[in-house]
Amino acid sequence: MPGSNRDKLTRRTLLGASVALASPIACLSARGAYAQAPAKTPTKVLDFLTYADVAKAEQEGAFVFYCHENEAGTAAIAEAFGKDFPKIKTSYVRAQTGALYNKISTERAAGRFDVDILQLSDLAPALDFQKKGGYEIYHSPEAGGYKPEHLSNPAGAFFWTGVTFGGLAYSTAKVKAEEAPKSWKDLLDPKWRNAMSCKISSSGLQFVQWYELRKLYGDEYWQAFAKQRPRGFDSRVQLFDRLAKGDDKVCALAEYAAYVLYKEKGAAIEFVAPEDGLPATPLLVGVVDKAPHPEVAKLFVDWAMSNRGQAFYQSNPHLIYGSLRTDAPPMPTGKRLSDFKLLTPTDYADYLGSRDKFTKDWNGMLGL
Amino acid sequence: MQAPALRWQVPSGQAIAGFGVAGAAGILVLYPIFYLMQAALDVGDPDARPPTAYGLGNFEALPQYSEIMLNTLTVSLAATVMALLFGFVTAWILSRTNVPGRRTLEQLMAVPYYMTPLLGAFAWSLLGAPESGFVNQVWRALGGENALINLVTPFGIAWVMALFEGSVAFVMIGAVMKSMDPALEEASQVIGASRLRTMLRVTLPLVAPGVLGAAILVFAEMLGSFSAALVLGNPDRFYVVTTAMYQLVSQYPPRIPLAAAMGVSLFAVMFLMLFLYRRLIAGRSYVTISGKAFRPRVMDVGRLRWLLFAVCVFYVLLSVALPLMTLAFASVQKIAVAFPAASNWTLANYQTAFTMNAVRAALGNSLLLGVATASIGVVLMGLISWLIYRSRLPGSGFIEYLVMFPQAVPRLVFAFGMMWAWIVFPIPIYGTLWLLLIAYLTVFLPLGVRTISGVMLQIDKSLEECAQMCGAPWGYRIRTVTMPLLCPGLLAAWLLLFIASVRELGASILLMGPNAKVVTPTIVESWFATSAELTAAMALIQTLVIAIAMVVFLALTRRASMYAGE
Numbered sequence: 001m002p003g004s005n006r007d008k009l010t011r012r013t014l015l016g017a018s019v020a021l022a023s024p025i026a027c028l029s030a031r032g033a034y035a036q037a038p039a040k041t042p043t044k045v046l047d048f049l050t051y052a053d054v055a056k057a058e059q060e061g062a063f064v065f066y067c068h069e070n071e072a073g074t075a076a077i078a079e080a081f082g083k084d085f086p087k088i089k090t091s092y093v094r095a096q097t098g099a100l101y102n103k104i105s106t107e108r109a110a111g112r113f114d115v116d117i118l119q120l121s122d123l124a125p126a127l128d129f130q131k132k133g134g135y136e137i138y139h140s141p142e143a144g145g146y147k148p149e150h151l152s153n154p155a156g157a158f159f160w161t162g163v164t165f166g167g168l169a170y171s172t173a174k175v176k177a178e179e180a181p182k183s184w185k186d187l188l189d190p191k192w193r194n195a196m197s198c199k200i201s202s203s204g205l206q207f208v209q210w211y212e213l214r215k216l217y218g219d220e221y222w223q224a225f226a227k228q229r230p231r232g233f234d235s236r237v238q239l240f241d242r243l244a245k246g247d248d249k250v251c252a253l254a255e256y257a258a259y260v261l262y263k264e265k266g267a268a269i270e271f272v273a274p275e276d277g278l279p280a281t282p283l284l285v286g287v288v289d290k291a292p293h294p295e296v297a298k299l300f301v302d303w304a305m306s307n308r309g310q311a312f313y314q315s316n317p318h319l320i321y322g323s324l325r326t327d328a329p330p331m332p333t334g335k336r337l338s339d340f341k342l343l344t345p346t347d348y349a350d351y352l353g354s355r356d357k358f359t360k361d362w363n364g365m366l367g368l
Numbered sequence: 369m370q371a372p373a374l375r376w377q378v379p380s381g382q383a384i385a386g387f388g389v390a391g392a393a394g395i396l397v398l399y400p401i402f403y404l405m406q407a408a409l410d411v412g413d414p415d416a417r418p419p420t421a422y423g424l425g426n427f428e429a430l431p432q433y434s435e436i437m438l439n440t441l442t443v444s445l446a447a448t449v450m451a452l453l454f455g456f457v458t459a460w461i462l463s464r465t466n467v468p469g470r471r472t473l474e475q476l477m478a479v480p481y482y483m484t485p486l487l488g489a490f491a492w493s494l495l496g497a498p499e500s501g502f503v504n505q506v507w508r509a510l511g512g513e514n515a516l517i518n519l520v521t522p523f524g525i526a527w528v529m530a531l532f533e534g535s536v537a538f539v540m541i542g543a544v545m546k547s548m549d550p551a552l553e554e555a556s557q558v559i560g561a562s563r564l565r566t567m568l569r570v571t572l573p574l575v576a577p578g579v580l581g582a583a584i585l586v587f588a589e590m591l592g593s594f595s596a597a598l599v600l601g602n603p604d605r606f607y608v609v610t611t612a613m614y615q616l617v618s619q620y621p622p623r624i625p626l627a628a629a630m631g632v633s634l635f636a637v638m639f640l641m642l643f644l645y646r647r648l649i650a651g652r653s654y655v656t657i658s659g660k661a662f663r664p665r666v667m668d669v670g671r672l673r674w675l676l677f678a679v680c681v682f683y684v685l686l687s688v689a690l691p692l693m694t695l696a697f698a699s700v701q702k703i704a705v706a707f708p709a710a711s712n713w714t715l716a717n718y719q720t721a722f723t724m725n726a727v728r729a730a731l732g733n734s735l736l737l738g739v740a741t742a743s744i745g746v747v748l749m750g751l752i753s754w755l756i757y758r759s760r761l762p763g764s765g766f767i768e769y770l771v772m773f774p775q776a777v778p779r780l781v782f783a784f785g786m787m788w789a790w791i792v793f794p795i796p797i798y799g800t801l802w803l804l805l806i807a808y809l810t811v812f813l814p815l816g817v818r819t820i821s822g823v824m825l826q827i828d829k830s831l832e833e834c835a836q837m838c839g840a841p842w843g844y845r846i847r848t849v850t851m852p853l854l855c856p857g858l859l860a861a862w863l864l865l866f867i868a869s870v871r872e873l874g875a876s877i878l879l880m881g882p883n884a885k886v887v888t889p890t891i892v893e894s895w896f897a898t899s900a901e902l903t904a905a906m907a908l909i910q911t912l913v914i915a916i917a918m919v920v921f922l923a924l925t926r927r928a929s930m931y932a933g934e
Contacts, residue, residue, distance in 0.1 A: 064882050070897035071890075075724055091882035094893060098620035107798070109417045110791040114799055114882070125620050132415075202619045231603055235897040244703050245500035247603070265702045266711065359619055367605035368436075368615055 042141035045299070046084060048306030049141035052298035058087040060293040063300060065092040067119040068100055068204075068283075070235055073318035077119075080312050081300055088296055096234055098202030101125040104288075108134065113290035116297035119283060121164065122204025123345070124352050126284040130157045136287040138298050142305035145325040150282070158286030161304050162313050162321025165280035165342055166205055166236075168272040169254030171243050180250075183274045184213055187252050188224045195249040197239050200232040201362040209253050209279035210358050211351055212343040216276055222361065225252075232366040237261075243269050253279070256340075257320035260333055264317065273340060280342040283313075283321055382842045386761040389751045390770075396810040397773045400785030404777075407628035407788060414621065417788075426629035433612065433630065440608040440634070443522050443529075443597070444590035450530030451586050455537025456579060458683055460567065461676045462538075463545040464553070465669045473680045474542075480535040480687040482914060484871040484888060487907045488528045489599035491691030492519050494698050494900065497603075502694065505706035524600040525608075529593055531687040536589070537582045544578030545571070553667065563669065588641045591634060592778025594874050599895070609634050610780050610874075617784070624784075631781030638777065692911065699905035717905035727906060730885040731913060733801060734870045737886060738917070741808040742866040746858050748809065749816030749865075753824050754850065756817070758832065768817075775814035779874025782811055787878050799881025807875045812868055816861055823857025824850075859925050863918065870914055887913075 042049040063081065067074040071094050078090035095103065097120050104115055118134075120126045129135060135157035143151060143159065150160040168187070170180045181187055187196065199206040213221055231248065233239050236258035242248045244267035256278075259271045285304050287297040303309045310323040315332050322337035323329075330336045345351035408427070412420030430437070461467050462474050480488075495503050496519030507516040519527060552574065556566040572579075594610040601611060613627040669676065698704035701712050721727050749771075755761060756768045774782060786807050791798045797806070831853070835845045851858075870887070877889040887910050895903040 066882075071893050072720070072724070072898050072902075093880070093882045094897070096618055096896075098622065099618035101620055102617060102622040102624070105415075106417075106787070107791065109415075110798070112791060112796070112798055122620065200615065200619075202615075229605070231605060233602070237897050237899060238895075241703075241900055242500075242603070245497075245705070247497055247499045262703075267703055355621070359621070363615070363619070368607055368612055 045302075046308060048302055048308050050299055050302035051138075051141055052295045052302060054085075054295075054299065057293070057295035057299045058085065060296050061088060062293050063088050063090045063296045064114055064116045064292065065090065065119070065300075066100055066104055066115045066117070066288075067092055067094055068097040068121045069094065069119065070237055070318055073316065076316050076318055077313070080316075081303055081309075084303065084308075085296075085299070096200075096202040097122045097125060097204050101129070104129075104134075113288070114292060115288045116291040116293050117285060117300050118288050119161065119285045120204070121281055121283050122207060123282065123284065123348065124204070124207065124355050126152075126158055126286070127348065127352060130286075134289055136289045136291060136294065136297070138287045138301060140298075140302050140305050142302050145305065145307075145327060147324070147326065150324045152284075152286070158284045159301070159305060160282040160324050161285040162283045162310070162319075162323055163280045163337060163342065163344075164205060164255055164257055164283060164321055165278045165340060166209065166253045166255045167274060167278045169240070169243055169251040169259055169269055170272070171246050171249055171268060172270050173268040174246050174249045177270065180270065180272060182272060184276060185217065185221070187250070188221070188228065190228075192250050193228045196228055196230040196252050197242055197248040197250075198230045198232055198252040199236070199239065200234055200366065201359045202234070203253075205255065205279060205281040206253060206362070207355065207358050208281045208343070208345060210362065211345055211354060212277070212279050214354075222365075226361075226365040230365070232362075240267070240269065243267070260320050261317050275341075277341040277343040280340075280344050282324075282344070382759060383761065385751065385842075386755050386759055386764075389748065389755055390761075390763070390767050392748065393752055393767060393771050393813065396806065396813065397770055400782060400789040400810070401773070401777075402785075403788035404628055404632065404781065404785030407625055407784065408632045410625040410628075414625070426625045427633070429626055430629060430633060436607050436609060436612045436630075437633070439522065439606060440591060440610075441637075443526050443601075443608060444587055444593075446523070446526035447529040447533065447590045448583055448587040450526060451533040451537045451590075452541075452579060452583055454530060454534030454683060455539075455541050455582060455586075456575075458534070458538050458680055459542035459545055460571065461680055463542050464550070464571065464667055465673060465676055466666045467669070467673045467676045467680065469677065473677075473684070476684045476688070477535055477538050477680070479684070480532050481539075482867055482871075482918070483532070483688065483691070483911060484595070484873070484907075485529060485532045485593065486595035486599070486871075486873060486888060486891065487695065487911060488532055488687070488691050489525075489596040490895065490900070490903060490907055491694040492524065492528050493599050493603075494694050494704060494904070495690070496520070496524060500705070502697075502706040509707065520600050520603050522601070522604075522606055525596045525606070528596045528600060529590055531683075533586045533589055534683070534687065537586055540582040540585070541575060541578055544575045548574050550666075557667075563667070563672075584641045584644050588638045588775065591638050591641075592780070592874070594778070594780050595892070598892070610778055613780060614877075628781075628784060631778065631784065635777045635781060638775075692908070695904040695908050698901055699908055701901055704901050704904070717899075717902045718909075720902055721905045721909055727887070727890060727909075729883075730887040730890040731909070733804075733885060734887040734910075735913065735917065737801060737804055737808060738866040738869040740805055741812065741869040742862045744805070745809055745812060745816045745865045746820070746862050749813065749861065750820050750854065750858060752813070753817050753821040754846070757821055757824050758829065758850075771813045771817050773814075774811045779811050779872070780877070783807065783875040783878040786810070786875065799884060801884045803879055803881075804876060804884060804886060807879055808869045808872060811872070811875050812865055815868060816865055819861040819864055820854070820857055823854055823860075827853045863921060866917070866921070867914060870910075870917070 040051065042051050043054065045054055065078050067077065074092050074094040078092045082088060082090040101120065104118060107114065130152060137156035139156045143155065146159060152158045168181050210222065230252055236255040239251045239254065240258045240262040243251050244262050254271060256271065259269065262269055285301060287301055291297040307325065310325050310328055313319050313321045314323045320331060322331060406419060409422045410419035411423035411425040458477060462470055495501050496517045498504060498515035498518040498520065503517055504515045553566050553570050556570045561569065592610060597608040597611045601608060609630050613630050616623040616627040699717050700715060701708050702714050703712060752767065752771055756764050790803050790806065797803045832845050832849055835849045873888040873892065876886045877892065880886060880889055891903055891906045891910065894906055
């Protein structure tokens, strides 16, 4: 249980491990305790530290990235890494977290290991993948910049490369500010019937919203929400595209990142942060076991964990992930993650155990 | 002395080629079907492959999804009726009346086939969405209230599918009408029947078998269609079997066996339709073959011809011009609206589309695959056609059924079977362009074989027999007699296969790898996760590339035939 004393102790230990790994001297002293940690000294590449052999990585020459993010965002991550390491040819597959996880699972079940890095937006499949030994354990020298709860448990499988969170949004062309929903419960007002959008069940953030609001308001909330006949979509871009054009009046799960993107385009929309909090889901990055380009994969993790990678993740208009680095600068909007009250699951066993119910209920609500 | 040796070699070469081709077709078709059936019957541990237990549990769960099944049948039926109406009316106008510009209109009627239904669905969603649709924005600007049209509905799906399948119905019904003796219609008019009455009482019954054949083929296509339902159905909470299947395999945890069972049930309906179609086509051939010669003549419809001309132009406008103009208009805006402000105009979507490596690579891959599928396909499918209709090898009738099998399976369903089949194949082709090539060669077997065999049947068998009597071995006969005569048909088949490959979606969407992307699924991905405006730009680029490729191909073949003529 994440909240138990035993767990807290583990986290402290892991934090110690991360800090120790950040320092070459401490790393050597901690070698006995953390047998999996690389024994060698990290090297500085550009402005970050890595245990990867950069020459060997460049010799491997290719990087295969499986990512949940939208097409433009995924392409941008691959290209940014490729720009820093031009001798490494990047390629990617983009799909929603559920579809992506199914794809990699099917491939691995058939003995195909073509992926270097897996990025997911849902803890459930990431933990399942970890349980099945899908991640290569790699302790990055950049891990010291993160709190232990933002690393996998045990550390080394994956880390939280950022957080995406959602509130409410409305079309200012269709809804006056005083009539706009201010809280999650305002979504149950009959005036939003057939005028609201949300995401489909393959979305990790949608699962978090369902889980967290169910904890706050009970099952009755979602039963009442279902009567509003919301429309479900694959990505945050589709939600905001419809909102910007007035096809929906309200978006019931409006990701802040997409709000920033569409606001910049000049869309007539407004974001609302309900007082009870904003559901948030981590974006999880890890080296895949039996990666075809292992040194490249490690190099990517270090790059993504570093201030350099985090600055990119945080500022690219197609991403705008809130960074969890302890020394992260504010987002391009001037806001930090700490400015928002975020709702993230803490009882992972309960969270993972409720996935089937969520999928069944959510599909049923959306007419599937 | 040589004659006996020749007699011994001829059947041997023929048999080896025949069995080789039949074996290849069998592997292409049956290997994925086996895996599809295996998944549909999998009731064991969802994480284990091969299945740990088999049963009918997935099929027993299907009644829970009866609404989706009903949706699929309803929308397919509606689309078929509309497509037949479009196809019949335009075929009658262009083959039986003296409408002006017939030849040009006939060529234009085929253009919707070259465009993807996906492109049409995007365009019509931009035009006909109840709030943001351009038509409705204009309507409201003119003082209208609410929405004039709403195409984000089951009707919208049927409308878009009918517009694009209408050209298929046109080709099929038009062919029947052209082979009909006009003396029958003239006789009707001589005894005093009006033109309408003649059309209803004489023309329609005569072409009924052809229309029914087209109806069944179009209905089967509709059952398996994916893109229009995805774009116009999902926003209205309306699922058909293909979109539901896609959703079921994309979610976490996935419900792959249930999706496979859904696909197999759809396949059963389609197979029944195909069986009926083949029965009707077989019956029709006996009716239309006649020893009596006639010259196709057209009716003089007087001033009515201008109205009929307008009907055809209107169809081309709705299915080609309007969608393309809509996408062009949307693609140069930041947020697509009917009345854009000056600050809303942008060329950034094209800039993004051209600079995205994935798009450039996808376009290149699509063209490469189009050329490879068409070139290999013409040889393979030509040999299969020859095997079925010209050879006397045992089992050629079975091969005909075998190669028509993919027609009865929606491509998305087939793709699941192919994914599971080729992922465990010892040679690592999964995730590469090779797998897509195999997939295309498989799913387009019916298209290629049907096109080539149509031409092959027009060539008198006695020409080949004559060469055989002169002592020419099998290979020599094929090369010097059959192939030159088949050349125009093979070129047409090449072009059809090329276009079908470049615009393919259903099979590609599941089989693409990180280094093996193709353009149509990339456009769908863009629609899912980028923006409608960028998607419009990408769809237009795809159409332009196909158009350029077609022009180049036609120019090359024209030049080649000119040289051949010299």
